[in-house]
Amino acid sequence: MTADLVTAFRTRLTEAGFKGEVGLRVCTLDGTELAAWQAGLVFPAASTIKVPLLILALQEAQAGRLDLAARVTLRAADQVPGAGVLHELAPGLALTWQDVLTLMTVVSDNTATNLVIERLGLEWVGAQLPLLGFPGTRLVGKLQVPPEQRTPAQQRGERNVTTAHDQTEGLRALVAGERLDAAHTALALDILGRQQLLDILGRRVPCSPDGERLYRVASKSGELNGVHHDVGVLFTPRPLLVALLSQGGTDPREHPENRDVVALADALWPLLAMLGEVPVSGDI
Numbered sequence: 001m002t003a004d005l006v007t008a009f010r011t012r013l014t015e016a017g018f019k020g021e022v023g024l025r026v027c028t029l030d031g032t033e034l035a036a037w038q039a040g041l042v043f044p045a046a047s048t049i050k051v052p053l054l055i056l057a058l059q060e061a062q063a064g065r066l067d068l069a070a071r072v073t074l075r076a077a078d079q080v081p082g083a084g085v086l087h088e089l090a091p092g093l094a095l096t097w098q099d100v101l102t103l104m105t106v107v108s109d110n111t112a113t114n115l116v117i118e119r120l121g122l123e124w125v126g127a128q129l130p131l132l133g134f135p136g137t138r139l140v141g142k143l144q145v146p147p148e149q150r151t152p153a154q155q156r157g158e159r160n161v162t163t164a165h166d167q168t169e170g171l172r173a174l175v176a177g178e179r180l181d182a183a184h185t186a187l188a189l190d191i192l193g194r195q196q197l198l199d200i201l202g203r204r205v206p207c208s209p210d211g212e213r214l215y216r217v218a219s220k221s222g223e224l225n226g227v228h229h230d231v232g233v234l235f236t237p238r239p240l241l242v243a244l245l246s247q248g249g250t251d252p253r254e255h256p257e258n259r260d261v262v263a264l265a266d267a268l269w270p271l272l273a274m275l276g277e278v279p280v281s282g283d284i
Contacts, residue, residue, distance in 0.1 A: 006037050009271045016263035020226065020248030023164040024268075026275055027241040029233075031172045034240070034275045038164070042136060043245040045160040046222030047083065047108045048167060048229050052134050053116050054191065055174055056125060057101055058184045068098040072115060080144040083223075084109025105220060106194045114142040122151070132179065133170040137162040167231040167243035175233060175241070192218035192232060199261045200230035201242060204269035206278070215278070225252055228261050236276025244268055 006024070013022065025039035060066035076091040084107050086093075095103075095112075097119075103109040104116055117125065122139065129137050138161050140153035147155075173179050174188060193216060202217040219232025219242075231243040249260030272278075 002035050005271050005274060006035050009035075009267050010037065012267035012270070013263055016259075016266065018246075018260060018263040018267075019250050020246050020260065022264075023243070023245040025164040025168045025241075025243050026272065027168050027172065029172065029175050029239050029241060031169070031241075035271060036164070039168075039243075040136065040163050040165050041245075042161045042163055043229070043247050044224055044227050045137060045139075045162040046224045046227050046229055047113075048162055048220055048222040048231050048243075048245070049137070049139055049160045050104050050108065050113055050222075051167065051192075051220050051231060052129055052132050052137060052170055053113065053120070053125065053139075054101055054105055054188055055132060055170070055179050056120055056128055057097070057116055058180055058188055060120065061097070062181055062184045066097060066119070068101075069096055071096055072100060072119075074111070078111055078115060080110050080114060080142075082110040082144045083107065084111055086111035102191055102194070105191045106196055108195075108197060108221065110143040114145070117142050133173045134162065134166040137166045137170075162245070164231075164243035164245050167245075168241045171231065171233060171241045171243075189218045189233070192220060195219055195221065195232075197221040199256055199258075200228065200244060200265045200268065201232055201234060201272075203262075203265035205234075215276075223254070226250065226260075228258070228264060230264075234272060234276060236272065236278050238275070238277040240272060240276050242268075242272065 023041040024037040026035040027033050061068050071094040074093040079087040086109050100112045100115050104112040125139050140158045141151040201219045205213045216235040222229035226249040227247045229245045234240045251259040
């Protein structure tokens, strides 16, 4: 049945006119693989790199090396374009580290992300990623920095990368309490559960009459030109770990109705509904 579901997913994408490449992995919370397609294929990480950064920062907080209540002052030199809000605000703002982690995740703030990378250390993060369950994921530098601030790897054209397998395995270990204690695990899932960019995993989750999603989504999206990702935990009746990565999309618009994003969401939900044992419409 699983192979049939993956085939149906791919057929829906083709029929929707999606021209890109996809990596998909869906597991139960204990890591049992339910569906996969090119799960080991390497993709530009885009903002999914923020998932391991969140976990690593919270590990440092748990160890007492990072005070989440301590404040960091936003400098003009820190501000970079792209996703988020900090580049729109005046320098001098004093943020707690928990604020920074929240902004990095819920609105995918690139400036906040770079503050985290600077605080943790680029080389240290690189060494920790395999230990964290992300052996195929690589962080080569900060996000959206000007050419003179790029690392040698970035100057060679290399990008931060990840795989669907890494993302689901990293999330499995997080949910299982293997990476953080109970309090910090709950904080990580709470922050992921407040992500405001729900164009793929959360897009077709059924809602109650008052508009509330019936199933909680704790996720992190990622987007570059032609690249659309979403990874996270979907708390359906059978909870799922999900990673959908894509590249080669042809709609360049950064818009909720991006044709590639809609095609991915529409193709994915029937698979998730079946694997997540979601009751058919009218049975909820």
